[in-house]
Amino acid sequence: MNSVIVIGAGLAGSEAALTLASLGVPVKLYEMRPWKMTPAHRTDKPAELVCSNSLGSRRVDKPKGLLLWEALTAGASLPRLALSASVPAGGALAVDRQIFSDLVGKAIQEHPMIEIVRQEVSSFDTDRYTIVAAGPLLSDNLSNYLSSLLGTDFLHFYDAISPTVVADTIDMEYAFWANRYDDSDGGDYLNIPLTEEEYYQFVEDILAARKYVHHDFEEIEKFFDRCLPIEEIARRGKLALAYGPMRPVGLVDPRTGKRPFAVIQLRKENKEGTLLNMVGFQTGISHTDQVKIFRKIPALRHAEFARLGQIHRNTFINAPKVLGDSMSLRCCPKVYVAGQLSGTEGYLEAIMGGFWSALSIFFDMHGIKLPELPKFSMWGGIQRYLHDETVREFQPMGSNFGLLPLPDKKMKKKQRRQWQVKRAIDAWLQYRQQIEKMKMEVSK
Protein backbone atom coordinates (compact mmCIF):
# COMPACT_ATOMS: atom_id res chain seq x y z
CA MET A 1 0.00 0.00 0.00
CA ASN A 2 1.32 3.46 -0.93
CA SER A 3 1.78 5.62 2.15
CA VAL A 4 -0.41 8.68 2.63
CA ILE A 5 1.50 11.97 2.64
CA VAL A 6 0.72 14.23 5.57
CA ILE A 7 2.19 17.73 5.39
CA GLY A 8 2.77 19.34 8.80
CA ALA A 9 3.14 17.67 12.20
CA GLY A 10 1.00 20.26 13.98
CA LEU A 11 -2.29 19.42 15.64
CA ALA A 12 -4.18 18.34 12.53
CA GLY A 13 -1.24 16.54 10.90
CA SER A 14 -0.25 14.61 14.03
CA GLU A 15 -3.84 13.49 14.58
CA ALA A 16 -4.22 12.52 10.92
CA ALA A 17 -1.02 10.45 11.00
CA LEU A 18 -1.96 8.63 14.21
CA THR A 19 -5.51 7.95 12.98
CA LEU A 20 -4.36 6.56 9.62
CA ALA A 21 -1.64 4.47 11.28
CA SER A 22 -4.13 3.04 13.79
CA LEU A 23 -6.23 1.93 10.81
CA GLY A 24 -3.24 0.14 9.30
CA VAL A 25 -2.42 2.78 6.67
CA PRO A 26 1.27 3.72 6.28
CA VAL A 27 2.02 7.44 6.58
CA LYS A 28 4.87 9.74 5.59
CA LEU A 29 4.61 12.72 7.90
CA TYR A 30 6.54 15.79 6.70
CA GLU A 31 7.52 18.52 9.14
CA MET A 32 9.76 21.46 8.21
CA ARG A 33 10.75 22.41 11.77
CA PRO A 34 13.42 22.79 13.11
CA TRP A 35 15.09 23.53 9.74
CA LYS A 36 12.48 26.12 8.93
CA MET A 37 10.39 27.65 11.73
CA THR A 38 7.03 29.46 11.55
CA PRO A 39 6.71 32.90 13.20
CA ALA A 40 4.76 31.29 16.10
CA HIS A 41 6.37 27.91 16.81
CA ARG A 42 9.28 27.79 19.26
CA THR A 43 10.23 24.08 19.30
CA ASP A 44 10.76 21.17 16.93
CA LYS A 45 8.06 19.10 18.65
CA PRO A 46 4.87 17.89 17.01
CA ALA A 47 1.49 19.28 18.06
CA GLU A 48 3.02 22.39 19.61
CA LEU A 49 0.37 24.67 21.12
CA VAL A 50 1.46 28.05 19.81
CA CYS A 51 -0.40 30.23 22.28
CA SER A 52 -2.84 29.29 25.03
CA ASN A 53 -2.40 25.89 26.71
CA SER A 54 -6.18 25.37 26.89
CA LEU A 55 -8.23 23.29 24.47
CA GLY A 56 -11.40 24.87 25.84
CA SER A 57 -14.16 23.66 28.08
CA ARG A 58 -14.49 20.03 29.17
CA ARG A 59 -18.22 20.49 29.78
CA VAL A 60 -20.39 18.80 27.23
CA ASP A 61 -22.95 21.61 27.53
CA LYS A 62 -20.39 24.10 26.17
CA PRO A 63 -19.55 24.23 22.44
CA LYS A 64 -15.88 23.20 22.72
CA GLY A 65 -16.76 20.63 25.40
CA LEU A 66 -19.31 19.09 23.05
CA LEU A 67 -16.73 18.88 20.26
CA LEU A 68 -14.23 17.38 22.72
CA TRP A 69 -16.78 14.73 23.65
CA GLU A 70 -17.44 14.00 19.96
CA ALA A 71 -13.70 13.70 19.28
CA LEU A 72 -13.11 11.38 22.24
CA THR A 73 -16.15 9.25 21.43
CA ALA A 74 -15.07 8.91 17.81
CA GLY A 75 -11.63 7.69 18.92
CA ALA A 76 -9.35 10.65 18.07
CA SER A 77 -5.89 10.25 19.65
CA LEU A 78 -4.79 13.79 20.56
CA PRO A 79 -7.73 14.63 22.86
CA ARG A 80 -6.98 11.40 24.79
CA LEU A 81 -3.31 12.39 25.08
CA ALA A 82 -4.38 15.90 26.12
CA LEU A 83 -6.33 14.38 29.01
CA SER A 84 -3.17 12.51 30.09
CA ALA A 85 -1.21 15.80 29.98
CA SER A 86 -3.89 17.91 31.65
CA VAL A 87 -3.28 20.38 34.43
CA PRO A 88 -5.96 21.70 36.82
CA ALA A 89 -7.91 24.51 35.11
CA GLY A 90 -11.46 24.48 36.49
CA GLY A 91 -13.85 23.44 33.77
CA ALA A 92 -11.27 23.73 30.98
CA LEU A 93 -9.01 21.12 29.44
CA ALA A 94 -5.64 22.80 29.86
CA VAL A 95 -2.44 20.85 29.33
CA ASP A 96 1.21 20.97 30.20
CA ARG A 97 2.21 21.85 26.62
CA GLN A 98 5.60 20.14 26.85
CA ILE A 99 4.19 16.89 28.23
CA PHE A 100 1.42 17.00 25.61
CA SER A 101 3.86 17.46 22.72
CA ASP A 102 6.16 14.77 24.15
CA LEU A 103 3.28 12.29 24.40
CA VAL A 104 2.23 13.00 20.80
CA GLY A 105 5.89 12.77 19.66
CA LYS A 106 6.34 9.42 21.41
CA ALA A 107 3.14 7.99 19.90
CA ILE A 108 4.28 9.07 16.42
CA GLN A 109 7.86 7.87 16.79
CA GLU A 110 6.90 4.52 18.20
CA HIS A 111 4.28 3.77 15.58
CA PRO A 112 5.71 1.38 12.97
CA MET A 113 3.34 2.72 10.28
CA ILE A 114 4.59 6.34 10.54
CA GLU A 115 7.77 7.65 8.98
CA ILE A 116 8.57 11.21 9.99
CA VAL A 117 10.52 13.27 7.45
CA ARG A 118 12.01 16.57 8.62
CA GLN A 119 11.74 18.50 5.38
CA GLU A 120 9.78 21.40 3.92
CA VAL A 121 7.26 20.38 1.28
CA SER A 122 7.02 22.90 -1.57
CA SER A 123 4.81 20.90 -3.94
CA PHE A 124 3.29 17.43 -4.09
CA ASP A 125 1.82 14.79 -6.36
CA THR A 126 -1.92 15.59 -6.57
CA ASP A 127 -2.73 12.03 -7.69
CA ARG A 128 -1.53 10.60 -4.41
CA TYR A 129 -3.49 10.66 -1.14
CA THR A 130 -2.22 13.75 0.66
CA ILE A 131 -3.39 15.69 3.69
CA VAL A 132 -2.23 19.30 3.70
CA ALA A 133 -2.15 20.22 7.38
CA ALA A 134 0.49 22.93 7.24
CA GLY A 135 -1.43 25.37 9.43
CA PRO A 136 -2.19 29.08 9.16
CA LEU A 137 1.51 29.95 9.00
CA LEU A 138 2.52 27.52 6.27
CA SER A 139 5.75 28.15 4.40
CA ASP A 140 5.70 30.62 1.49
CA ASN A 141 6.77 27.96 -0.99
CA LEU A 142 3.85 25.72 -0.14
CA SER A 143 1.49 28.69 -0.04
CA ASN A 144 2.58 29.69 -3.57
CA TYR A 145 2.07 26.15 -4.76
CA LEU A 146 -1.44 26.04 -3.27
CA SER A 147 -2.22 29.37 -4.93
CA SER A 148 -1.20 27.88 -8.24
CA LEU A 149 -3.54 24.92 -7.64
CA LEU A 150 -6.52 26.89 -6.35
CA GLY A 151 -6.03 30.40 -7.73
CA THR A 152 -5.13 33.29 -5.44
CA ASP A 153 -8.80 34.23 -4.93
CA PHE A 154 -9.30 31.00 -3.07
CA LEU A 155 -6.53 31.42 -0.57
CA HIS A 156 -6.74 34.19 2.04
CA PHE A 157 -3.66 35.51 3.73
CA TYR A 158 -5.06 37.71 6.49
CA ASP A 159 -8.05 37.64 8.73
CA ALA A 160 -9.85 40.92 9.20
CA ILE A 161 -12.77 39.51 11.02
CA SER A 162 -15.80 41.28 12.36
CA PRO A 163 -17.56 39.62 15.28
CA THR A 164 -20.30 37.06 14.75
CA VAL A 165 -23.11 36.79 17.27
CA VAL A 166 -25.25 33.74 18.06
CA ALA A 167 -28.59 35.11 16.83
CA ASP A 168 -30.84 33.88 19.61
CA THR A 169 -28.77 35.71 22.23
CA ILE A 170 -29.62 39.17 20.85
CA ASP A 171 -32.33 41.04 22.76
CA MET A 172 -34.82 41.74 19.96
CA GLU A 173 -36.59 44.37 22.02
CA TYR A 174 -33.71 46.67 21.06
CA ALA A 175 -33.20 45.62 17.44
CA PHE A 176 -35.21 45.54 14.21
CA TRP A 177 -35.00 43.87 10.81
CA ALA A 178 -34.93 46.31 7.87
CA ASN A 179 -33.07 47.17 4.68
CA ARG A 180 -32.07 50.76 4.01
CA TYR A 181 -34.72 52.84 2.18
CA ASP A 182 -37.20 49.97 2.32
CA ASP A 183 -40.62 50.47 3.95
CA SER A 184 -41.71 46.85 3.72
CA ASP A 185 -41.75 44.69 6.83
CA GLY A 186 -38.60 42.75 7.62
CA GLY A 187 -35.38 42.89 5.62
CA ASP A 188 -32.00 41.26 5.34
CA TYR A 189 -30.31 43.31 8.04
CA LEU A 190 -30.76 43.27 11.77
CA ASN A 191 -30.27 46.84 12.95
CA ILE A 192 -29.17 47.80 16.43
CA PRO A 193 -29.88 51.52 16.84
CA LEU A 194 -27.70 53.69 19.09
CA THR A 195 -28.68 57.01 20.61
CA GLU A 196 -26.25 59.93 20.35
CA GLU A 197 -25.13 59.31 23.91
CA GLU A 198 -24.67 55.58 23.36
CA TYR A 199 -22.73 56.24 20.17
CA TYR A 200 -20.23 58.65 21.73
CA GLN A 201 -19.74 56.31 24.68
CA PHE A 202 -19.11 53.47 22.22
CA VAL A 203 -16.49 55.53 20.33
CA GLU A 204 -14.80 56.49 23.58
CA ASP A 205 -14.70 52.85 24.70
CA ILE A 206 -13.21 51.77 21.41
CA LEU A 207 -10.50 54.42 21.53
CA ALA A 208 -9.62 53.45 25.10
CA ALA A 209 -9.63 49.69 24.47
CA ARG A 210 -6.55 47.51 24.39
CA LYS A 211 -5.47 46.47 20.94
CA TYR A 212 -3.34 43.70 19.62
CA VAL A 213 -0.26 45.25 18.11
CA HIS A 214 0.63 43.96 14.68
CA HIS A 215 4.16 44.58 13.55
CA ASP A 216 2.95 44.03 10.00
CA PHE A 217 0.01 46.44 10.33
CA GLU A 218 1.14 48.67 7.48
CA GLU A 219 1.16 45.67 5.23
CA ILE A 220 -2.28 44.71 6.50
CA GLU A 221 -3.59 48.26 5.96
CA LYS A 222 -2.37 48.19 2.38
CA PHE A 223 -3.84 44.78 1.94
CA PHE A 224 -7.27 45.76 3.18
CA ASP A 225 -7.49 49.15 1.66
CA ARG A 226 -11.14 50.07 2.34
CA CYS A 227 -11.64 47.48 5.03
CA LEU A 228 -10.19 49.30 8.05
CA PRO A 229 -10.69 48.17 11.63
CA ILE A 230 -13.34 50.14 13.54
CA GLU A 231 -10.75 51.45 16.03
CA GLU A 232 -8.74 52.89 13.13
CA ILE A 233 -11.85 54.54 11.68
CA ALA A 234 -12.75 55.94 15.13
CA ARG A 235 -9.21 57.35 15.46
CA ARG A 236 -9.81 59.43 12.31
CA GLY A 237 -12.68 61.40 13.88
CA LYS A 238 -15.44 60.99 16.45
CA LEU A 239 -18.14 60.91 13.77
CA ALA A 240 -16.20 58.78 11.30
CA LEU A 241 -17.99 55.58 12.30
CA ALA A 242 -21.39 57.27 12.07
CA TYR A 243 -20.53 58.19 8.48
CA GLY A 244 -18.99 54.78 7.86
CA PRO A 245 -20.12 51.30 8.92
CA MET A 246 -22.54 52.73 11.51
CA ARG A 247 -24.31 55.17 9.18
CA PRO A 248 -28.06 55.22 9.89
CA VAL A 249 -29.26 56.63 6.55
CA GLY A 250 -32.39 55.04 5.09
CA LEU A 251 -33.40 53.44 8.40
CA VAL A 252 -36.27 54.23 10.75
CA ASP A 253 -36.35 52.78 14.26
CA PRO A 254 -39.91 51.39 14.68
CA ARG A 255 -39.77 52.12 18.42
CA THR A 256 -39.27 55.87 17.92
CA GLY A 257 -40.45 56.37 14.33
CA LYS A 258 -37.18 58.27 13.74
CA ARG A 259 -33.82 57.73 12.15
CA PRO A 260 -31.38 56.48 14.81
CA PHE A 261 -28.20 58.46 15.50
CA ALA A 262 -26.08 55.47 14.50
CA VAL A 263 -26.65 51.82 13.89
CA ILE A 264 -24.83 48.51 14.07
CA GLN A 265 -25.97 46.28 11.23
CA LEU A 266 -25.83 42.51 11.30
CA ARG A 267 -26.32 40.14 8.41
CA LYS A 268 -27.09 36.44 8.31
CA GLU A 269 -23.92 34.42 8.11
CA ASN A 270 -25.45 31.04 7.46
CA LYS A 271 -28.55 29.81 5.65
CA GLU A 272 -30.50 29.24 8.86
CA GLY A 273 -29.75 32.73 10.17
CA THR A 274 -28.58 31.34 13.52
CA LEU A 275 -25.34 33.30 13.16
CA LEU A 276 -25.26 37.04 12.50
CA ASN A 277 -22.16 38.92 11.44
CA MET A 278 -21.60 42.56 12.44
CA VAL A 279 -21.19 44.27 9.07
CA GLY A 280 -17.97 46.25 8.58
CA PHE A 281 -16.94 45.72 12.20
CA GLN A 282 -13.53 44.13 11.71
CA THR A 283 -11.43 44.90 14.74
CA GLY A 284 -8.17 44.07 16.43
CA ILE A 285 -9.34 45.13 19.91
CA SER A 286 -8.51 42.58 22.62
CA HIS A 287 -11.18 39.93 22.96
CA THR A 288 -11.91 40.74 26.60
CA ASP A 289 -12.46 44.41 25.75
CA GLN A 290 -14.63 43.59 22.72
CA VAL A 291 -17.00 41.55 24.88
CA LYS A 292 -17.10 44.31 27.53
CA ILE A 293 -17.76 47.08 24.98
CA PHE A 294 -20.36 45.25 22.89
CA ARG A 295 -22.28 44.03 25.94
CA LYS A 296 -22.78 47.66 27.02
CA ILE A 297 -25.18 47.99 24.06
CA PRO A 298 -28.68 46.99 25.26
CA ALA A 299 -29.42 44.58 22.39
CA LEU A 300 -26.11 42.80 23.01
CA ARG A 301 -26.30 42.67 26.81
CA HIS A 302 -26.44 38.87 26.84
CA ALA A 303 -24.82 38.26 23.47
CA GLU A 304 -22.80 35.12 22.91
CA PHE A 305 -20.10 35.55 20.30
CA ALA A 306 -19.49 32.72 17.88
CA ARG A 307 -16.34 34.56 16.89
CA LEU A 308 -14.79 37.82 18.00
CA GLY A 309 -13.09 40.27 15.71
CA GLN A 310 -9.43 39.79 14.93
CA ILE A 311 -6.76 40.87 12.53
CA HIS A 312 -3.76 38.68 12.06
CA ARG A 313 -1.86 36.73 9.51
CA ASN A 314 -3.77 33.58 8.86
CA THR A 315 -3.77 31.64 5.65
CA PHE A 316 -6.88 29.63 4.92
CA ILE A 317 -8.70 28.33 1.89
CA ASN A 318 -12.06 29.65 0.77
CA ALA A 319 -13.56 26.34 1.87
CA PRO A 320 -17.09 26.65 0.40
CA LYS A 321 -15.60 27.37 -3.03
CA VAL A 322 -12.81 24.79 -3.11
CA LEU A 323 -13.79 21.88 -0.89
CA GLY A 324 -15.53 18.92 -2.45
CA ASP A 325 -16.64 15.81 -0.59
CA SER A 326 -15.56 15.66 3.00
CA MET A 327 -12.35 17.71 3.23
CA SER A 328 -10.88 16.94 -0.17
CA LEU A 329 -10.28 19.56 -2.86
CA ARG A 330 -12.63 19.76 -5.85
CA CYS A 331 -9.66 20.22 -8.16
CA CYS A 332 -7.81 17.19 -6.82
CA PRO A 333 -10.02 14.72 -4.95
CA LYS A 334 -7.09 12.83 -3.43
CA VAL A 335 -5.80 15.97 -1.74
CA TYR A 336 -7.38 16.78 1.62
CA VAL A 337 -6.94 19.95 3.64
CA ALA A 338 -7.12 19.78 7.44
CA GLY A 339 -6.67 22.09 10.39
CA GLN A 340 -6.73 25.87 10.48
CA LEU A 341 -5.78 26.02 6.79
CA SER A 342 -9.10 24.35 5.93
CA GLY A 343 -11.08 27.20 7.48
CA THR A 344 -11.71 25.85 10.97
CA GLU A 345 -10.72 27.93 13.98
CA GLY A 346 -9.13 26.56 17.15
CA TYR A 347 -6.95 23.75 18.47
CA LEU A 348 -9.65 21.15 18.93
CA GLU A 349 -11.23 21.93 15.57
CA ALA A 350 -7.80 21.44 13.92
CA ILE A 351 -7.44 18.07 15.65
CA MET A 352 -10.90 17.00 14.53
CA GLY A 353 -10.08 18.05 10.95
CA GLY A 354 -7.01 15.82 10.99
CA PHE A 355 -9.03 12.94 12.37
CA TRP A 356 -11.82 13.40 9.87
CA SER A 357 -9.67 13.70 6.77
CA ALA A 358 -7.76 10.56 7.82
CA LEU A 359 -10.99 8.61 8.29
CA SER A 360 -12.31 9.86 4.93
CA ILE A 361 -9.14 8.73 3.16
CA PHE A 362 -9.23 5.33 4.86
CA PHE A 363 -12.77 4.68 3.59
CA ASP A 364 -12.10 6.25 0.19
CA MET A 365 -9.23 3.77 -0.26
CA HIS A 366 -11.86 1.04 0.11
CA GLY A 367 -14.20 2.74 -2.35
CA ILE A 368 -16.58 3.87 0.40
CA LYS A 369 -17.85 7.41 1.00
CA LEU A 370 -18.43 8.46 4.58
CA PRO A 371 -22.13 8.93 5.30
CA GLU A 372 -23.24 12.53 5.69
CA LEU A 373 -22.41 13.93 9.12
CA PRO A 374 -25.37 14.49 11.42
CA LYS A 375 -26.41 18.14 11.22
CA PHE A 376 -27.18 18.13 14.94
CA SER A 377 -23.58 17.37 15.95
CA MET A 378 -20.98 20.08 16.52
CA TRP A 379 -18.57 18.59 13.99
CA GLY A 380 -21.46 18.21 11.54
CA GLY A 381 -22.29 21.90 12.08
CA ILE A 382 -18.70 22.97 11.42
CA GLN A 383 -18.50 20.84 8.27
CA ARG A 384 -21.78 22.22 6.99
CA TYR A 385 -20.43 25.72 7.49
CA LEU A 386 -17.25 24.87 5.55
CA HIS A 387 -19.39 23.62 2.67
CA ASP A 388 -22.07 26.32 2.77
CA GLU A 389 -21.81 28.30 -0.46
CA THR A 390 -24.31 30.88 0.77
CA VAL A 391 -21.78 32.07 3.38
CA ARG A 392 -20.60 35.54 2.38
CA GLU A 393 -17.01 36.52 2.93
CA PHE A 394 -15.98 33.18 4.36
CA GLN A 395 -13.93 33.33 7.55
CA PRO A 396 -12.63 30.49 9.74
CA MET A 397 -15.12 29.10 12.24
CA GLY A 398 -14.87 27.37 15.59
CA SER A 399 -17.43 25.49 17.69
CA ASN A 400 -20.50 27.44 18.75
CA PHE A 401 -24.20 26.78 19.26
CA GLY A 402 -25.14 28.96 16.30
CA LEU A 403 -23.97 26.12 14.06
CA LEU A 404 -26.59 23.72 15.39
CA PRO A 405 -30.26 23.58 14.36
CA LEU A 406 -32.80 25.14 16.71
CA PRO A 407 -35.97 23.49 18.02
CA ASP A 408 -39.22 24.37 16.21
CA LYS A 409 -40.92 25.12 19.51
CA LYS A 410 -40.22 28.34 21.41
CA MET A 411 -38.06 27.62 24.44
CA LYS A 412 -36.03 29.58 26.97
CA LYS A 413 -32.32 29.81 26.15
CA LYS A 414 -31.24 27.25 28.79
CA GLN A 415 -33.76 24.69 27.55
CA ARG A 416 -32.82 25.41 23.95
CA ARG A 417 -29.18 24.65 24.70
CA GLN A 418 -30.15 21.46 26.54
CA TRP A 419 -32.25 20.46 23.54
CA GLN A 420 -29.34 21.12 21.16
CA VAL A 421 -26.85 19.20 23.32
CA LYS A 422 -29.14 16.19 23.68
CA ARG A 423 -29.77 16.08 19.92
CA ALA A 424 -26.04 16.34 19.28
CA ILE A 425 -25.18 13.49 21.66
CA ASP A 426 -27.90 11.17 20.32
CA ALA A 427 -27.02 11.89 16.69
CA TRP A 428 -23.29 11.46 17.27
CA LEU A 429 -23.67 8.14 19.11
CA GLN A 430 -25.77 6.81 16.28
CA TYR A 431 -23.29 8.05 13.69
CA ARG A 432 -20.33 6.56 15.52
CA GLN A 433 -22.09 3.20 15.59
CA GLN A 434 -22.56 3.43 11.83
CA ILE A 435 -18.85 4.17 11.32
CA GLU A 436 -17.76 1.32 13.61
CA LYS A 437 -19.96 -1.07 11.61
CA MET A 438 -18.38 0.18 8.38
CA LYS A 439 -14.89 -0.35 9.80
CA MET A 440 -15.81 -3.94 10.69
CA GLU A 441 -17.15 -4.56 7.17
CA VAL A 442 -13.92 -3.26 5.68
CA SER A 443 -11.71 -5.39 7.91
CA LYS A 444 -13.60 -8.64 7.03
Ligand SMILES: Cc1cc2nc3c(=O)[nH]c(=O)nc-3n(C[C@H](O)[C@H](O)[C@H](O)COP(=O)(O)OP(=O)(O)OC[C@H]3O[C@@H](n4cnc5c(N)ncnc54)[C@H](O)[C@@H]3O)c2cc1C
Ligand atom coordinates in the same frame (compact mmCIF):
# COMPACT_ATOMS: atom_id res chain seq x y z
C1 LIG B 1 -0.30 33.01 16.57
C2 LIG B 1 -1.46 32.09 16.70
C3 LIG B 1 -2.01 31.85 17.96
C4 LIG B 1 -3.10 30.96 18.10
N1 LIG B 1 -3.61 30.74 19.34
C5 LIG B 1 -4.64 29.87 19.50
C6 LIG B 1 -5.16 29.59 20.81
O1 LIG B 1 -4.68 30.12 21.79
N2 LIG B 1 -6.19 28.72 20.93
C7 LIG B 1 -6.73 28.09 19.84
O2 LIG B 1 -7.67 27.29 20.00
N3 LIG B 1 -6.28 28.35 18.58
C8 LIG B 1 -5.24 29.21 18.39
N4 LIG B 1 -4.75 29.48 17.13
C9 LIG B 1 -5.44 28.90 15.96
C10 LIG B 1 -5.13 27.42 15.68
O3 LIG B 1 -5.83 26.61 16.59
C11 LIG B 1 -3.65 27.05 15.72
O4 LIG B 1 -3.02 27.73 14.68
C12 LIG B 1 -3.40 25.53 15.55
O5 LIG B 1 -2.08 25.26 15.83
C13 LIG B 1 -3.79 25.05 14.17
O6 LIG B 1 -3.43 23.70 14.02
P1 LIG B 1 -2.90 23.16 12.61
O7 LIG B 1 -2.59 21.74 12.79
O8 LIG B 1 -3.85 23.56 11.57
O9 LIG B 1 -1.56 23.99 12.33
P2 LIG B 1 -0.19 23.97 13.15
O10 LIG B 1 -0.39 23.48 14.54
O11 LIG B 1 0.41 25.33 12.95
O12 LIG B 1 0.69 22.91 12.36
C14 LIG B 1 1.16 23.12 11.06
C15 LIG B 1 2.52 22.46 10.95
O13 LIG B 1 2.93 22.45 9.60
C16 LIG B 1 4.30 22.75 9.52
N5 LIG B 1 4.55 23.28 8.16
C17 LIG B 1 4.17 24.45 7.63
N6 LIG B 1 4.53 24.53 6.32
C18 LIG B 1 5.15 23.37 6.03
C19 LIG B 1 5.75 22.84 4.84
N7 LIG B 1 5.76 23.53 3.70
N8 LIG B 1 6.33 21.61 4.89
C20 LIG B 1 6.34 20.89 6.04
N9 LIG B 1 5.80 21.34 7.20
C21 LIG B 1 5.19 22.56 7.19
C22 LIG B 1 4.51 23.75 10.63
O14 LIG B 1 5.85 23.81 11.03
C23 LIG B 1 3.60 23.18 11.73
O15 LIG B 1 4.27 22.28 12.55
C24 LIG B 1 -3.67 30.34 16.96
C25 LIG B 1 -3.12 30.60 15.70
C26 LIG B 1 -2.03 31.45 15.56
C27 LIG B 1 -1.46 31.71 14.21
